[in-house]
Amino acid sequence: MERACISARQLFMLAILFEHGSAMVIPLGVDAKQDVWLAILCGMVLGGGLLFIYYRLFTYYPRLPLTSYSQRIVGSFFGKVLGLIYVLYFLYIAARVLRDFGELLLTFAYPETPLFILNTVMMLTVMYAVYKGIEVIARASQLFFFSLYWILILGFVLIIIAGAVDLRRLQPILEEGWEPIFHVVFTQTLYVPFGEMIVFTMIFPYLQKQEKVMKAGFLALFLSGINLAIIMAMNIAVLGADTVSRSTFPLLNTIQEIRVANFLERLDVLFMIALIVGGFFKVGVFFYAGVIGAADLFQIKEYQRLVYPLGISVLLLSIAIASNFAEHIKEGLQIVTIYMHIPLQIVIPFLLLLVAVLRQQKTDKENKGR
Amino acid sequence: MWTRSKGKKEKDTHAYGGLAPNGIYGTIDQDLHTNIEKVRDITGNSADIIIRRFLLGKDDNFPAALCFVSGMVDEHIVQQLLLEISVQLSLPSSSCGLDYIEQKIATTNTARRIQQWHDIFSSLMSGEVILFIDGMLEAIGVSVKGGEYRAITEPSTQLSIRGPREGFTESLATNVAMVRRRIQNPHVWVEAITLGEVTQTNVRIMYIKGIANDKIVEEVRSRLRRICIDGVLESGYIEQLIEDESFTTFPTVYHTERPDSVAANLLEGRIAIFVEGTPFVLIVPTVFIQFFQAVEDYYARFDIATALRFLRMLVFFISLVAPSVYIALTTFHQEMIPTSLVIAIAAQREAVPFPAFIEALLMEVTFEILREAGVRLPRAVGQAVSIVGALVIGQAAVEAGFVSSAMVIVVSITAIASFATPSFAIAISARLIRFALMVLAALFGFYGILIGVILMTIHLCSLRSFGVPYMAPLAPLILENIGDTFIRFPLWGLKERPHLIMNTDTVRQKDGQRPKPPQRAEKEGDSN
């Protein structure tokens, strides 16, 4: 672990940027058609449950990251194995997000640039930030938090002024009932982006005032859930459910609808800022968690030494992960969800918590016995 | 290689170590003549070292000599001093003891007895008058520092419309006094330190005890003590040797020419470093936002000040990204330009032989050359440069088809923006980063610019100035201090001093400073 401390406010802003990250620009949970915002809100509520598990684990070991307390809970060997799995998971997701990001950028703005170069530039930036440490990332998140929020508000206001919003497109609500919504929640929105908060188990221990984790974490989760729901509802109110569900970046199309006073138009750059800043923080947090986890597992004092090798691995992985976009998305929705998100975001943390609680009770009894 | 460089280093140490006055050992001799010879010998019989021999005592039985550097003392006072000593010592009641003389010198503020040669020489060189008396084992150093200095004038940088007109001069004592006159409080502490082995430059550290953080004061002290070079000719030498991070284009030490700015910073708990011979005073610790604050912000009302702050931020941003945005728009993102504009730009660029990046680079470099020429040239020639510049950049380049007129507009806006940035130190770093962003924009369009901005932000966030995060109070966000950043709250709303450089006393004003109209008695009404 690095010697650093961040404030609850920084954690809150970092978590918000992380949650918005790529979720804001991709067609998140669009299988729920015009009720996607409901699916996001449901995902958020259930995600809050997951976050509570992570939070309880943290309260048992407030000074340790996930990779360390897993060793305390299930013993050194299994704990290390678990820790290693999580490190690989974080790095893999970092690579996935990086790939997403590169693909998005390539499709809409740089059709002639090789994916590898776009990803390299991004990864170098992430590596520089991670090299500088969590404090610096957290501080930068405060600056970008405000810029991103201003952009969101600006976009929101402009799209309303432009008169592109037609709330009737959100109707009828619950056309197919709750079933498709829960299907979307349990296959998509619960895990991305809300379940991904698991990565913050690596960052919670840096908090200056430990008692504020709960407040900061949940506030970030709820605020970003509501924001994402608004963004997706907005997309649908502007574009219609069908277009959104067929679109690779609904937000881009929505922004392209802005036409105010024959002057404020073609504001694609707003979308680009959101995409790049969000992508940066998402890759950054996952990559940081992976690096710190690895340093923690292998007892490397200067985690910075791992930044370059692991960074290059993530970069190469992001290219090798899939041969085309469709494959990449398919992997993301099926294989990753079933074999990674569900066990690593839900099952293992839950079991860890269960064991931790039992151990605690046992020691409590022993203490009483004495 | 290693040994060689090591050997060289040792040699260097020796070289300037030998030149320092404290390398002159020994105490003075009883014999006046020997002493004078020693002074002559060490100073190489320099023409500006004046040695005035005369006789003291009732019976003129004490040969003595005054020794000083001409031009560094107030010669008028030297005359008085000479007269006074002669008169005092010829009185019947007088005795010729050193104590007696020391006490009887009333013309000047300080008089002290010196024995060591190195003390004598450092006093002499700093502008004191040394009195040698035959037969005494001690000399008397009398401070009559004086000589010609530039008068106090309006500062040439950091001008303000409203506010004091005086700026620092090259005289250390004057500068310190100018600040002290503004904060008339015994808790303003001034520490003296001499830096530069050869130059023996006087440096003063000023802070308000009780407001400034003691740890940071100690840090400043220790960083200053660590400095061991031959000469300190300007505060820039010190700045470069005490800053936290050398490899950054951003200034982590603030410098100012304005005494009111120093006073304001002292009140915020910062520490000022004065250096003899320069009107630029250093202020630490520094945060990024300081470079966008002008003293005038606090003299003007808050609404205007806030508007100006926003303007400055905007201006800084424009000077940073304007050319790169133009490059990105014209080479990668034509779809983001409104149609009628894109047609206009396309029509201009049709005839330009260079890609946008080369075109921008060409113009930016030309502009930088012009600016540099304008700064260094004598004022009389400066006008010629601006005429040539206006013609070359403005018209001829466009008419010759070298560049498009849109590019000229972009470059001009950038130039004006960089002039409007309040601090030269930050404007010049923006100039450097601008070129990096232009390269990124030429390679990757807006993606490149954004990556550049992210890198810059990360870098800014990683900087510290004397332990204080450079981007404070924005990142880390300190809500109590946010009122003095992009926005400036009304003065009564700025209740607390900057938190991170404070240890004890953060509150700077009582509650309820907000002005209110006088309460009217209820019945009075509008009748009177």
Next chain:
Amino acid sequence: MSTFQIVNPGNVAGATQRGGGSAGLPVALYTSTGDTLVEASRKASKQISRIPYYSHTNLVVIGEELAKEGIQQIFDAVERNPQFRPAANIIIARKQTAKQLSSVLTPIDKIPANQIIKTLQFTKGLLGENVDTRIREIIENFSLDGKEVVISSFRIAGDWQKGAEQDNVRTIEPSARLRAAELAVFKNGKLVGWMKNEEARGVLWVLNKVKQTNVNIDWGESKEGLSYKVMRAQAKVKAKLKDGNPIISVVIKTEGDISETFISMDFTDPKQIIELEKKIQQEIKKEVRKAVHAAQKKKSDIFGFGEVVHRTYPEEWKEMKKTWHNKYFPEAELHVKVDSFIRRTGLRTRSYIQ
């Protein structure tokens, strides 16, 4: 076959200061053929010395012939390519081919496409008989079961063959002029008919797209004796199901002034104003009914009544949507309610005409 109207920026006025501006034409026309749009675009590179760049494509013109065959296939390339703006306008070339329409030089806007777009925008705002349909709306309508597409058309007034020559912009009254024409009504992506004048405006009333327009009414003996200037209009559509049959109610509210009259009437009398308002309401109601009947005859629900039913009765809609256009829509009962208000009467109370 596709035709590209390419802007030659050097010849667009105001864009350049280095002479030569008047020598050439502001636009050039290239035609190429291909089985798909992309192929045609790529083949065009054989003639054009620049890369075709579609980000500033503002107008798509479709020939009447193609419109009759069906326009559904042409939009995939447009939607898929990130360069294209879905906000681009689309029009139908009435009675001519798209190429002929694109080859007319226009005097005020140097770029004919701009002339068309601006004409469309202003006539929509001032008269309300044309719509500025955007590509995105069309694509969205394709995906909706209960709404059909309506697109404005343009035609060449005068001698189209002279339109391509520079002389066309040198005369005070160009021999070939572009003018907005009827509304093209589509069904399943195929052109099925045209609507014009009051009928066309009736469509816009229901679609809530009328911004300003003028409504003439008869008063006493004077035919069309009074002109009502609509400044604000709002339409709401509601649907009900009665025994499985849809009842559509359209509520239109307008606000406006009296802008011209040939009758002698004292407009200071509120009672008279109310009378006038009633007349106006009838007039608008007539237009709306006319438009809906026309559409019902063509069995094309260009008003999106089906979508209203969809929103209000999602369950029933699942059954109805298959036969909506052919069975339910032509039979749908229509209730029109118009609330018109005359707010002001201009600078005079009475006309000088006695």
